[in-house]
Amino acid sequence: MSKNSTIVAGVGMIKFAKPGASDSYDQMGAAAIRDALADAGLSYDDVQQAYAGYVYGDSTCGQKALYHVGMTGIPVVNVNNNCSTGSTALFLARQAIEHGIADCVLAVGFEQMQPGALGSHWTDRPTPFDDFDSETDDLVGNSQVPLALRYFGGAGKSHMEKHGTQLNDFAKIRAKASRHAANNPLALFNTEISEEQVMEAPMMWEGVMTRLMACPPTCGGAAAILCSEAFAKKHNIPTTVLIKAQSMTTDFPSTFDAHDMMQVVGYDMTAAAARQVQDQSGISIDDVDVVELHDCFAHNELITYEGLGLCPEGGAQKFIADGDNTYGGKFVTNPSGGLLSKGHPLGATGLAQCYELTHQLRGTADRRQVDGAKTALQHNLGLGGACVVTLYQAA
Numbered sequence: 001m002s003k004n005s006t007i008v009a010g011v012g013m014i015k016f017a018k019p020g021a022s023d024s025y026d027q028m029g030a031a032a033i034r035d036a037l038a039d040a041g042l043s044y045d046d047v048q049q050a051y052a053g054y055v056y057g058d059s060t061c062g063q064k065a066l067y068h069v070g071m072t073g074i075p076v077v078n079v080n081n082n083c084s085t086g087s088t089a090l091f092l093a094r095q096a097i098e099h100g101i102a103d104c105v106l107a108v109g110f111e112q113m114q115p116g117a118l119g120s121h122w123t124d125r126p127t128p129f130d131d132f133d134s135e136t137d138d139l140v141g142n143s144q145v146p147l148a149l150r151y152f153g154g155a156g157k158s159h160m161e162k163h164g165t166q167l168n169d170f171a172k173i174r175a176k177a178s179r180h181a182a183n184n185p186l187a188l189f190n191t192e193i194s195e196e197q198v199m200e201a202p203m204m205w206e207g208v209m210t211r212l213m214a215c216p217p218t219c220g221g222a223a224a225i226l227c228s229e230a231f232a233k234k235h236n237i238p239t240t241v242l243i244k245a246q247s248m249t250t251d252f253p254s255t256f257d258a259h260d261m262m263q264v265v266g267y268d269m270t271a272a273a274a275r276q277v278q279d280q281s282g283i284s285i286d287d288v289d290v291v292e293l294h295d296c297f298a299h300n301e302l303i304t305y306e307g308l309g310l311c312p313e314g315g316a317q318k319f320i321a322d323g324d325n326t327y328g329g330k331f332v333t334n335p336s337g338g339l340l341s342k343g344h345p346l347g348a349t350g351l352a353q354c355y356e357l358t359h360q361l362r363g364t365a366d367r368r369q370v371d372g373a374k375t376a377l378q379h380n381l382g383l384g385g386a387c388v389v390t391l392y393q394a395a
Contacts, residue, residue: 006097007232008241010040010225011355016188016343019115022219029065029110032221040225044070048102051077051092053085053109054347082382086350093226103231110221111345128384153209154261156299163314170213170298171198181337183367188343213298218343222351241361245280245391247273270307273389285309290360290370291331292353293379295338335368350380361394
């Protein structure tokens with residue numbers, strides 16, 4: 001099949017909120033869709049396919065959200081790939097465009113979350129995390145600590161043991177996230193906090209993690225309209241932002257065979273996806289200006305610097321100390337505030353990252369704007385597992 005360039009025609013997002021303080025999932029999804037359509041200057045009748053992402057919900061929640069906007073009989077596919085769900089919807093939408101299956105496709109993600117730690121809603125069948133949990137028990141123990149903290153805190157602890165990373169390195173990442181989010185009116189938390197405040201927060205795992213190093217459960221919605229070049233020309237849509245390359249990876253044998261928590265949480269998935277988008281596009285990681293990556297915990301942001309190749313393996317501590325992860329440095333990372341400050345509604349996260357990077361490449365990110373941003377990288381990770389890396393360029 002012939003391939004076509006994929007244009008980000010429109011993006012939409014609503015302000016993220018704490019559980020219990022948001023609209024219902026369908027209303028949040030519908031609001032994000034309307035925002036994206038308005039941004040593209042299109043009507044719902046122009047959309048030929050839709051991919052709806054969410055993790056916690058019944059089987060056709062996508063239709064429930066979409067039907068508020070229109071009922072046109074188009075294919076609607078519901079997507080669940082854990083925390084990479086939003087980017088998985090984007091991945092499927094892009095494939096439909098690039099292979100000429102459709103000319104205008106919607107990807108939407110939303111999540112209505114409950115307070116507290118993530119957990120399974122099923123008790124009468126095997127969990128997809130059985131192998132991950134068993135490996136985590138063997139490697140880190142601490143069964144009294146919630147599993148998500150053990151996964152990513154364990155990965156951070158592995159990095160500390162290998163490379164001498166300190167707890168305050170994670171605190172610096174969290175403080176940086178708050179400085180960025182202070183300029184983002186759609187973020188859940190807009191208050192700037194210091195490295196010292198992060199270190200003084202309640203300890204969740206002694207010597208490994210304080211409470212402020214973890215992202216909060218969040219509700220929200222985000223959406224993107226993708227289209228072909230021919231569709232854009234016909235509808236007078238600016239071809240400002242292109243998806244130049246995209247890769248989805250799943251787990252390798254090393255996830256478990258390496259007996260390393262960094263691998264359990266997807267380090268090799270990240271590294272492989274990053275290499276693949278560089279190979280597809282011919283664009284080096286060094287040419288990237290701005291990055292939105294999956295900082296569900298400050299620990300994951302740190303190891304992802306190395307997984308994506310933003311710095312060498314073992315180089316994250318220096319990368320942070322040199323300010324290469326923020327404005328004035330080599331890669332402005334999570335200008336939105338990331339999951340740590342913006343929030344993490346699972347199904348919406350990948351599309352919220354797309355929203356941020358689209359505005360960065362358009363030059364419309366207001367006080368968050370990265371000067372001269374022309375190339376952007378998105379990283380969205382879900383355990384179980386899947387990782388989606390997307391490379392964007394300003395046309």
